[in-house]
Amino acid sequence: MARVFNWQLGREMSYWYPESRPKKQFAAVFDINKCIACQTCTLACKTTWTSGKGQEYMLWNNVETKPYGYYPLAWDVKLLQELGAQTWDGGPYPGQTLFESARAGERVLGWRPQEIDYAHPNMGEDDCAGRVDKGCSLAIPHMNWFFYMARICNHCTYPACLASCPRGSIYKRPEDGIVLVDQGRCRGYQECVKACPYKKVFFNPLTGTSEKCIACFPKMEQGLVPQCFVNCIGKIRMAGYISKPEDARPENPIDYLVHIRKIAKPLFPQFGLEPNVYYIPPIHAPVSFSHMLFGPGVEHAIKEYRDAPNDPDLAGLLGLFGSSETVVAKWKRQGDWVSGYGEDGAEVVKVPLREPVHVRAGLDPAHGVVRTNCP
Amino acid sequence: MRRIDCAVLALVLGATGTISCRKAAEKTSTEVVAVRRATVPADPADAAWKDAPAFPAPLILQDMVEPRLLTASTAEVRVRAITDGARVAFRLEWKDGTPNDKQAPATFTDACAVQLPGAPDQKDVPAPQMGEKGKAVEITYWRASWQAVVDGRGDTIKDLHPNAAPDHYPYEAASLAKGGEPQREMEQRYSPARSLGNHMAGPRAKPVEDLMSEGPGTLSPGPSNDSNGKGTRLATGWAVVISRRLPQGLVPGGRSQVAFAVWEGDHGEVGARKMRTGWVPILMEGKL
Ligand code: SF4
Ligand code: SF4
Numbered sequence: 001m002a003r004v005f006n007w008q009l010g011r012e013m014s015y016w017y018p019e020s021r022p023k024k025q026f027a028a029v030f031d032i033n034k035c036i037a038c039q040t041c042t043l044a045c046k047t048t049w050t051s052g053k054g055q056e057y058m059l060w061n062n063v064e065t066k067p068y069g070y071y072p073l074a075w076d077v078k079l080l081q082e083l084g085a086q087t088w089d090g091g092p093y094p095g096q097t098l099f100e101s102a103r104a105g106e107r108v109l110g111w112r113p114q115e116i117d118y119a120h121p122n123m124g125e126d127d128c129a130g131r132v133d134k135g136c137s138l139a140i141p142h143m144n145w146f147f148y149m150a151r152i153c154n155h156c157t158y159p160a161c162l163a164s165c166p167r168g169s170i171y172k173r174p175e176d177g178i179v180l181v182d183q184g185r186c187r188g189y190q191e192c193v194k195a196c197p198y199k200k201v202f203f204n205p206l207t208g209t210s211e212k213c214i215a216c217f218p219k220m221e222q223g224l225v226p227q228c229f230v231n232c233i234g235k236i237r238m239a240g241y242i243s244k245p246e247d248a249r250p251e252n253p254i255d256y257l258v259h260i261r262k263i264a265k266p267l268f269p270q271f272g273l274e275p276n277v278y279y280i281p282p283i284h285a286p287v288s289f290s291h292m293l294f295g296p297g298v299e300h301a302i303k304e305y306r307d308a309p310n311d312p313d314l315a316g317l318l319g320l321f322g323s324s325e326t327v328v329a330k331w332k333r334q335g336d337w338v339s340g341y342g343e344d345g346a347e348v349v350k351v352p353l354r355e356p357v358h359v360r361a362g363l364d365p366a367h368g369v370v371r372t373n374c375p
Numbered sequence: 376m377r378r379i380d381c382a383v384l385a386l387v388l389g390a391t392g393t394i395s396c397r398k399a400a401e402k403t404s405t406e407v408v409a410v411r412r413a414t415v416p417a418d419p420a421d422a423a424w425k426d427a428p429a430f431p432a433p434l435i436l437q438d439m440v441e442p443r444l445l446t447a448s449t450a451e452v453r454v455r456a457i458t459d460g461a462r463v464a465f466r467l468e469w470k471d472g473t474p475n476d477k478q479a480p481a482t483f484t485d486a487c488a489v490q491l492p493g494a495p496d497q498k499d500v501p502a503p504q505m506g507e508k509g510k511a512v513e514i515t516y517w518r519a520s521w522q523a524v525v526d527g528r529g530d531t532i533k534d535l536h537p538n539a540a541p542d543h544y545p546y547e548a549a550s551l552a553k554g555g556e557p558q559r560e561m562e563q564r565y566s567p568a569r570s571l572g573n574h575m576a577g578p579r580a581k582p583v584e585d586l587m588s589e590g591p592g593t594l595s596p597g598p599s600n601d602s603n604g605k606g607t608r609l610a611t612g613w614a615v616v617i618s619r620r621l622p623q624g625l626v627p628g629g630r631s632q633v634a635f636a637v638w639e640g641d642h643g644e645v646g647a648r649k650m651r652t653g654w655v656p657i658l659m660e661g662k663l
Contacts, residue, residue, distance in 0.1 A: 053562075056541050107442065112480075113481060116482045118480065183576075185573075185595065186575070189645050189647075202480070203478075203479070204568070206531070206566075207567075207575070208520075220490065292456075
């Protein structure tokens with residue numbers, strides 16, 4: 001095992017290979033607070049990439065309800081139980097990563113979902129954290145909570161899938177950090193399926209190889225965002241590239257949200273993979289739950305996000321989410337307008353800081369009808 | 376003569392004696408002896424195997440490189456071999472109470488393999504663990520899931536899960552002529568491993584695959600693709616014939632080394648997680 005630096009943990013850790021960061025690292029920010037679990041992203045990916053034989057059960061993109069939704073079943077709680085309780089109050093992570101806690105004979109601490117575990121992608125959907133007694137639903141804020149979490153492969157800086165493959169069939173592209181399974185080389189050992197904590201590699205029973213999210217690299221190569229991003233109804237997603245913290249550039253939307261404002265957090269950073277999909281934590285879920293999911297700093301993220309209406313830069317950038325099929329490499333707010341620029345520097349989108357609001361009278365006197373509030 | 380001995384033994388020992396007698400009737404050897412015949416048998420049930428001595432090869436854990444197998448499963452594989460001077464056929468038989476001929480998430484198939492040094496110099500053999508750099512080994516690998524396909528199991532999800540109800544595959548759209556080239560091309564697009572000619576990906580005409588290796592993690596397609604095989608289920612396990620050409624440098628009358636591996640699917644064995652032997656001496660009988 002080599003020693004590598006994981007900035008999300010604030011410390012060095014053990015990894016199967018030496019540190020080798022790509023020239024650019026694919027990354028994304030998902031705003032959990034805007035997700036409505038319409039599953040349009042899930043279907044966008046399904047129809048684009050996994051409509052083949054043996055891929056029937058695969059959802060490279062899925063949206064699950066937290067706390068009780070999982071795909072595959074119990075993917076996170078099972079691993080958390082395997083890893084055992086860890087504490088992390090900020091500063092360098094004092095606990096164990098999945099690489100450091102690998103059992104004898106293994107490269108990574110992992111577990112294998114059974115076929116049946118994939119059979120209930122909507123398990124726990126819309127189940128909230130507690131009982132909804134009579135009248136509960138009328139109380140604001142609601143006494144119980146749930147939220148939707150959209151998940152794709154995290155194109156990790158230290159992928160467990162890659163580390164676990166005994167024949168080096170998984171590679172991380174040096175040009176953009178996208179993690180791929182070489183379909184010519186894979187022999188279907190399923191070590192990656194066992195090792196990926198996020199369970200984002202899937203075994204195809206008819207080709208006998210493992211397959212995973214490809215970050216829609218044919219689109220990313222053209223400066224276009226992936227299918228699950230462009231089809232997102234709730235406009236919760238922003239795709240781009242992340243820098244190391246010391247190289248963060250405020251004009252890069254991902255850097256701004258993750259490194260500068262620190263409002264977007266990695267999922268289960270304690271596992272040690274340095275995952276590259278970042279989440280704006282849910283503002284209505286208990287902080288203790290978000291802390292388990294996203295690590296320290298959740299309180300700060302929620303506070304900043306809640307204050308966005310008074311923060312024109314943050315509000316402006318959040319308004320750029322889902323506004324263009326072109327990857328927004330740079331952004332800039334000028335007064336009440338926010339612009340996004342492509343990698344070539346050309347403006348690709350311009351949105352107002354605040355959408356204009358039109359309030360119409362309930363009654364349409366010209367036609368003598370009552371207006372409904374349907375768009 | 377043997378039959379008379381048996382009768383006497385049976386009288387003396389009763390029922391248990393009969394079993395010992397049948398065991399005693401099986402010729403065993405202290406090395407793998409490939410007996411010379413005019414042809415190599417293709418079927419594990421072929422009568423020709425009766426005359427070939429069995430080599431009982433004890434299996435050990437692959438616990439040298441990660442991912443390792445830490446708990447033992449199959450204890451022994453009994454090996455017979457027949458050569459016709461150009462090819463050699465091995466008959467591997469082992470106990471396995473749980474047949475596994477499907478691959479699926481967390482579901483692994485039973486399998487076995489024969490490994491021979493690929494180098495012409497049979498005396499300077501490579502490391503038994505998958506060979507080493509510059510000293511390749513040649514491997515022929517059989518798996519039960521491929522055997523099931525060769526024996527007629529279809530190539531759809533319904534063949535694995537009869538109650539599966541896939542609603543639509545894009546390449547089965549009405550606008551594409553059934554069986555036409557555009558349809559085939561589109562189907563391939565959703566199956567990248569097949570498009571790339573990955574041997575794992577099927578569909579398969581043979582239950583075996585020719586491979587070579589220069590150390591753990593380096594398994595690749597073999598120099599030739601002319602091995603064949605057939606596996607059948609016995610009451611208590613598997614009997615598999617793997618037949619291949621003699622490796623370069625190994626001639627009738629010559630000696631070399633051979634190694635075997637068995638994977639118990641039910642025990643989650645796959646890839647490096649396997650039961651194996653070290654090198655075992657092998658003699659190729661020269662004369663008919
Ligand atoms: S999320 Fe899983 S599949 Fe994706 S790069 Fe990380 S370890 Fe690999
Ligand atoms: S990025 Fe592309 S491949 Fe990955 S989940 Fe989204 S649509 Fe699927």
